[in-house]
Amino acid sequence: MKTLFGLIVLILDIYAIVQVLKSGAKPVEKLLWILVILILPLLGLIIWFFAGPGRK
Template identity: 65%
Template sequence: MNFNTGGGLVGLLILIGDIWAIINILQSGASTGAKLLWILLVVLLPLLGLIIWFVAGPKSSTS
């Protein structure tokens, strides 16, 4: 059986979102420890971590 649900495309979009989030975390004004914790959250829980970061994560230091 072939359940072609487009999982590869969804996974690629999540990966792109996670990379974007990590770049923004590194550019934020948060402390090094906070940056490390956010990055770990995004890496260990890719979709959930991305959503949590988007809602509550450190904001970029540039306006």
């Protein structure tokens, strides 16, 4: 069960990183978002979902 949850988080993190790279944010902002997602996989994903580039 933990493995499935980890795999889902990994897939969603990769999706979030791709979306950050495709966004119109400044390069520094992209780097910071990617670092947040990588350092805090689940929490970073949640923060990105609600406050990431392109969100209001």
